[in-house]
Amino acid sequence: MAVVNRTPDSFYPAARSHDLGAALDAVERAVAEGADLVDVGGVRAGRGPEVGVAEEIDRVVPVVQRVRARFPDLPVSVDTWRAEVAEVALAEGADLVNDTWAGHDPRLAQVAASYGAGLVCSHTGGLPPRTDPVRPVYPDGVVADVVAALAAAAARAVAAGVEPRSVLVDPTHDFGKTTWHSLELTRATAALAGLGHPLLMALSRKDFVGESLALPVDDRLEGTLAATAVATWLGASVFRAHDVRATRRVVEMVAVLRGDLLPARVVRGLD
Structure with a gap:
């Protein structure tokens, strides 16, 4: 899942494609x-200037239309977490709604269902959109909380008609x-994959990688790919990525190592 951000303030400057032409070029490259698949976003996930529904x-x-x-x-x-935005985008041909704010708008599942579209169910620990965590605590453990929340969200989506x-x-x-929570969740990928739905991992250049290695966002590719390899081995199947070519090669190599994919060409020792 390639990231295409039409935002001027994305946390990763190299992924900023605020200009429509730049966004379309980003799709071509991806x-x-x-x-x-490509994931088009119009609002930075974190704190920043207000972006209204019309602006989003x-x-x-326009990116959806041209793609x-x-x-x-x-x-x-x-x-998007907004049903109004999702409905217009789906009417123009989008196939999936990536709700990164965990059902903040309860109408989103119904909108996705009405267009026969897919829906990504996420976990934010109850935070509203565009807010940062402050000492979050999960009394039963973050893995148990995430598994329970995602199972419930997926069930609601299916009940809504998705x-x-x-x-x-x-x-x-x-x-x-x-960062401790994100690391624990990565190690628990198999439990998340056990929910029975395709498991999406959005690991690309995130802060848990940066804090683990004491690296700024521009230098987090190797750490991202290491986490991607682990998550692939343990059962994740979709990866939201800024670095498409590198991510795809890692995922395919792990699939070959697992025996899920045949090598592309085998001649060594056979000729």
């Missing part, structure tokens, strides 16, 4: 590097969590 639609929907025209078979995801196979679950690293 497809060339092996993206299976103006940022997101659908240019790549008719490419799945398009919209990163096809079970189109419901993804995301533990949502860093959102409502300390």
Whole structure:
């Protein structure tokens, strides 16, 4: 899942594509590097200037329209917590709603269902959109809390009419969590994959990687890929990534090591 941000203030400067042309170029690059789908966002996840519904639609929907025209078979995801934005984007051909704020707008599942679209169910520890965690505590442990919350959210999505196979679950690293929490969730990938829905991991260049290695966002690729390899081995199946080519190569190599994918070419010792 390639990240395409139409935001001027994304936490990773290299991913900022506020200009429509730059966003479309980012889609072209992602497809060339092996993206299976693109995730278009119009609002920075963290704190920043207010972005209203109309402005978010103006940022997101033109990208959806042009991607659908240019790549008719490419799945398009919209990163939004607002039902109004999702409805317009889905009407223009988006396929998936990536709700990174854990059902803050309860209408979102119904909107996705009405268009036959998929939905990503996330976990934020109860925080409202665009807020940062402050000493979050999970009395029963973060893994138990995330597993229970995602199971409940997925069940609500299915009850609202979203096809079970189109419901993804995301533990949502860093959102409502300390670095310790995000590390523990990565080690517990198998338990999350056991929920029975495709498991999305959004690990790319996040703060838990930076704090683990004492690195700024520009230097977090290797740490991201290490976490990606572990999560792939343990059962994650979708990765939201800024670095598409590198991420895809890591995921495919782990799949070969697991025996889930055949090597692309084997001639050593056979000729």
